[in-house]
Amino acid sequence: xxxxxxxHDPLGGPLRVTAQVTIPAHxxxxxxxxxxxxxxxxxxxxxxxxxxxxxxxTSGALTEPQLDRLRVRLASRLDSTGTIRIVSAETRSQRQxxxxxxxxxxxxxxAALAVPKARKQTRPTRGSVEQRLSEKKRQTARKADRRWxxxx
Numbered sequence: 813x814x815x816x817x818x819x820h821d822p823l824g825g826p827l828r829v830t831a832q833v834t835i836p837a838h839x840x841x842x843x844x845x846x847x848x849x850x851x852x853x854x855x856x857x858x859x860x861x862x863x864x865x866x867x868x869x870t871s872g873a874l875t876e877p878q879l880d881r882l883r884v885r886l887a888s889r890l891d892s893t894g895t896i897r898i899v900s901a902e903t904r905s906q907r908q909x910x911x912x913x914x915x916x917x918x919x920x921x922x923a924a925l926a927v928p929k930a931r932k933q934t935r936p937t938r939g940s941v942e943q944r945l946s947e948k949k950r951q952t953a954r955k956a957d958r959r960w961x962x963x964x
Contacts, residue, residue, distance in 0.1 A: 847901040861901035864913040869894030885924035
């Protein structure tokens with residue numbers, strides 16, 4: 813029986829990244845392969861490692877400014893075609909690995925889309941200015957005491 817697709821469906825529905833960005837399910841490519849590592853004979857016969865790919869350049873889920881931001885922030889994670897690849901082989905369950913890969917993709921994209929808050933420039937307090945200047949005067953006097961003076 814086919815599963816109904818919804819926003820919170822961990823396996824087949826659209827992937828909600830932020831309130832503004834939802835990746836349609838047809839843009840995500842999921843490929844299962846055999847996982848390495850411990851697990852005995854079971855690991856040699858089942859494809860539990862999940863590879864999730866998403867091409868940001870052909871996606872209709874992003875606006876042009878969002879696409880530019882992702883290109884800059886994820887430059888080291890994108891291949892030449894603009895595809896990001898997430899791999900999950902943490903569990904022995906393909907279903908859990910698929911869910912984890914989707915979560916990691918959403919986290920990665922959301923973090924890259926986040927615009928850092930602009931720093932509000934502030935002035936130093938009067939006390940800190942006075943403290944800095946008095947420290948400079950003390951340092952000047954200390955160094956002046958070290959200088960050689962002729963006997964005049």
